[in-house]
Amino acid sequence: MLAFGTPEKQILIKPIFAQWIKSVHGKTSYGFDVLLSSMNGPSFNAGRSIWLSSWLNVVNENSNSLFLKIGPGDFLVQHAIALGLHTTILILVKGALDTRSSKLIPDKKDFGYSFPCDGPGQGGT
Template sequence: IYITNSLFLTIGPRDFLVHYDIALGLHTTTLILVKGAFDARDSKLMPDKKDFDYSFPCNGPGRGGTCDISAYIYIYIRLGSNENPSLYVNLVTHLDH
């Protein structure tokens, strides 16, 4: 099934899937980076997060039995994610030419 809006524009199922994947990757990137920005200074688990450096030790029961992560980890999570929009842009460019 192809949708044709004009003589020059033909949109097929592959185009819809690729645009969906790019939009998903961009939204995921935005949400992860915004969450990292909001949690940069403090969180419920670690209210004095801003006083620490790039990494945090696991303090056991003193902090609820878990480890909190720095705001920089959110950037690394995003860079290592499998929904990287640049991969889809490269795929579309390669398939179209």
């Protein structure tokens, strides 16, 4: 994240968990020695004969845009998208619960759904 427009004060948050996940699937450039990125592991040896034979070559070449290295910018973008999705779903669910009647729940008024701070006229205290 950039502080006050000065790059020297920038805090780079590395997406270590996402890099580990990519290493599990065969990306060797992150330095993790686990599952398909481990040259000595049984999954690496079995994977060369059972799965697609050129999978590790495709994952590790730099010209393929699906398997580029993940950096701090990707970390921030993924969190921004997740925040937007969660906020949208929260607004939609809250709107569905707070309306008087809807096509999804036409008899909602009979359930007695209310908040304790609504006041005595609306089922609260």
